Amino acid sequence: MRSFFKHKFFPLLRRFVIFLLVVWTVVSLVTLLIELVPGDPAVSVLGEQATPEQIEQFRQLHGLDSPPFFFSFPRDDSGDRHFRWHGSHNRYTEYWVALLHGDMGRSFRTDRPVLDLIKERYPATIELALAALLVAVFIAIPLGVFAGKNRGTWIDNAASVIALIGISLPGFVIGPLLVYVFAVKLDWLPPSGRFDFTYLILPAVTLGAALSAILTRMVRSSVIEELNEDYVRTARAKGLSETKVVYKHVLKNGLIPVVTILGLQLGILLAGAIITEKIFGWPGLGLLLVEDGIGKRDYRVVQGCVLVISITYIVANMLTDMVYRWLDPRIRLS
Amino acid sequence: MNRLTIVGLIIVVILVAVAIFAPWIATHDVGTTNLSIRYLGPSAQHFFGTDSTGRDIFSRVVFGARISLKVGIVVVAISALVGTLLGALAGYYGGWIDRIVSGYVFNVFLAFPGLLLAIAMVAFLGAGLNKLILALCIIGWVGYARLIRGQVLKVREYDFVQAARALGASDARILFIHILPNAVQPLIVQASLGMAGAVLSEASLSFLGLGVPPPAPSWGVMIEEARDLSTLQAAPHALIFPGLAIALTVLAFNFIGDGLREYLDPKQRAR
Numbered sequence: 001m002r003s004f005f006k007h008k009f010f011p012l013l014r015r016f017v018i019f020l021l022v023v024w025t026v027v028s029l030v031t032l033l034i035e036l037v038p039g040d041p042a043v044s045v046l047g048e049q050a051t052p053e054q055i056e057q058f059r060q061l062h063g064l065d066s067p068p069f070f071f072s073f074p075r076d077d078s079g080d081r082h083f084r085w086h087g088s089h090n091r092y093t094e095y096w097v098a099l100l101h102g103d104m105g106r107s108f109r110t111d112r113p114v115l116d117l118i119k120e121r122y123p124a125t126i127e128l129a130l131a132a133l134l135v136a137v138f139i140a141i142p143l144g145v146f147a148g149k150n151r152g153t154w155i156d157n158a159a160s161v162i163a164l165i166g167i168s169l170p171g172f173v174i175g176p177l178l179v180y181v182f183a184v185k186l187d188w189l190p191p192s193g194r195f196d197f198t199y200l201i202l203p204a205v206t207l208g209a210a211l212s213a214i215l216t217r218m219v220r221s222s223v224i225e226e227l228n229e230d231y232v233r234t235a236r237a238k239g240l241s242e243t244k245v246v247y248k249h250v251l252k253n254g255l256i257p258v259v260t261i262l263g264l265q266l267g268i269l270l271a272g273a274i275i276t277e278k279i280f281g282w283p284g285l286g287l288l289l290v291e292d293g294i295g296k297r298d299y300r301v302v303q304g305c306v307l308v309i310s311i312t313y314i315v316a317n318m319l320t321d322m323v324y325r326w327l328d329p330r331i332r333l334s
Numbered sequence: 335m336n337r338l339t340i341v342g343l344i345i346v347v348i349l350v351a352v353a354i355f356a357p358w359i360a361t362h363d364v365g366t367t368n369l370s371i372r373y374l375g376p377s378a379q380h381f382f383g384t385d386s387t388g389r390d391i392f393s394r395v396v397f398g399a400r401i402s403l404k405v406g407i408v409v410v411a412i413s414a415l416v417g418t419l420l421g422a423l424a425g426y427y428g429g430w431i432d433r434i435v436s437g438y439v440f441n442v443f444l445a446f447p448g449l450l451l452a453i454a455m456v457a458f459l460g461a462g463l464n465k466l467i468l469a470l471c472i473i474g475w476v477g478y479a480r481l482i483r484g485q486v487l488k489v490r491e492y493d494f495v496q497a498a499r500a501l502g503a504s505d506a507r508i509l510f511i512h513i514l515p516n517a518v519q520p521l522i523v524q525a526s527l528g529m530a531g532a533v534l535s536e537a538s539l540s541f542l543g544l545g546v547p548p549p550a551p552s553w554g555v556m557i558e559e560a561r562d563l564s565t566l567q568a569a570p571h572a573l574i575f576p577g578l579a580i581a582l583t584v585l586a587f588n589f590i591g592d593g594l595r596e597y598l599d600p601k602q603r604a605r
Binding site: 018021022025026030033034036037038161164165167168169170172173175176177179180183184191268270271272274275278279289290293294295299302306309310313314317 | 338437438441442445446447448449450453454455457458459460530534537538541542543544554557558560561563566567570573574577580581582584585588589592
């Protein structure tokens with residue numbers, strides 16, 4: 001029983017507390033970031049010509065009329081700053097309360113609930129991210145295994161250089177290049193939009209390219225490490241074919257660190273999706289964030305998008321961590 | 335040193351030279367538009383051709399090196415300094431400082447996809463070179479802090495540190511004179527990879543319209559301007575040359591970082 005608490009319950013509890021702390025911080029940051037906007041958000045949305053009544057109405061509608069935080073240091077008539085306590089009636093608590101009720105506020109521009117906008121766009125981003133992951137895995141595992149098996153040969157060096165080039169070529173260079181070749185020159189695939197499967201190919205390859213490069217390196221060093229293990233010698237001594245040794249034994253163990261990397265790379269994928277979506281006009285969260293949010297200074301939409309992308313990332317990381325522990329019992333105990 | 339590291343070093347030296355001597359290397363003014371000569375292919379007049387408004391792409395790529403390197407150097411210097419200080423303090427003192435820094439701050443920063451935090455900050459602060467640098471520093475320092483914390487934790491147990499302590503050296507002296515010089519080696523690797531990351535982030539944010547504002551010849555801005563279908567059709571070189579510049583720069587720093595890591599880590603070298 002004691003060992004159950006020590007090895008299973010407490011580490012899990014600790015991780016959960018950290019998870020809650022992280023979520024709290026992320027939400028707080030997102031809530032408070034809007035205070036960084038130079039000047040009055042109402043003025044920057046409505047424009048300089050807006051009448052005071054319009055501005056007042058806008059602020060009331062979007063809850064911008066209450067103080068930003070629990071306290072502030074306003075200047076008095078003589079110009080000195082004094083501490084002032086506003087109590088719980090402030091934007092920070094109001095955003096939290098609304099959020100816990102599943103309300104992310106309304107778009108400054110279209111007046112639609114931000115949650116609805118996000119719900120419309122979320123599936124497209126997840127679809128793109130998963131497709132990119134698939135592309136990356138399909139490139140990385142064969143290439144990485146091949147390089148690792150032939151370590152030190154020119155094949156290995158070539159694979160390593162290809163992988164480094166893949167890491168160094170950003171999506172916003174690969175993407176337009178792919179558009180040039182496959183949409184403009186060859187006219188095989190559509191350059192932008194999201195209708196049938198063909199529209200997914202170029203964005204998925206663009207987003208998956210960098211990840212596949214990182215994964216290839218991981219798989220390679222993992223395979224090299226595992227090939228030195230005793231069980232490989234045993235498997236070979238049993239007379240197993242080299243293919244069986246590599247794909248049945250080595251890969252099974254070698255994939256464990258790769259799974260962690262995959263989880264951590266989800267962040268890159270989600271952040272990269274912002275750029276990829278812009279290149280291909282892919283109507284996901286990233287396009288919502290960049291065009292509708294940042295482009296039109298719709299700060300509620302920006303808040304919502306940043307929040308949802310971050311939370312997705314955090315949850316994905318936690319799941320990865322759990323899968324990792326489940327795959328490798330040694331980590332569970334240490 | 336392996337060959338790729340040398341290649342990386344050569345590229346970086348050329349890049350730095352290009353950035354320093356940009357006004358002498360550039361053949362045209364970077365801002366002068368002339369619609370009568372737009373979409374020209376590479377020629378002796380315009381080495382890399384001209385873009386959609388007739389500006390000389392070669393000169394813009396040359397001056398773009400200045401922006402990229404400036405952002406990279408400033409971001410890496412500030413992040414490394416802040417990260418080293420905080421990481422060293424957390425690792426050396428341990429206790430509640432360490433618990434806050436490594437248990438909470440690290441986790442929070444790692445929980446945010448870095449680029450997203452930068453995008454969010456710039457979105458609210460407004461675009462601009464200094465704000466972009468600030469945002470990249472805020473996401474950048476954590477990597478250095480984690481690294482140095484781990485190093486300090488290891489080095490502080492060494493005998494020479496115990497000896498210094500027994501001789502009555504102050505905490506500051508032990509930390510800065512004895513521990514840090516023996517802990518910063520991997521920092522060079524991180525800094526080199528950090529340069530690659532910063533150059534890439536600057537280009538990404540500028541591409542999204544969140545970095546250096548458009549007339550400036552940032553590589554990210556140039557790619558954004560070159561990627562609409564009519565420009566792609568008429569002048570693919572407007573995309574290819576700045577793209578190549580970014581890729582080469584990032585690749586060079588990655589080569590150096592990778593090579594140094596192997597060089598500093600005998601375990602990997604032996605393999």
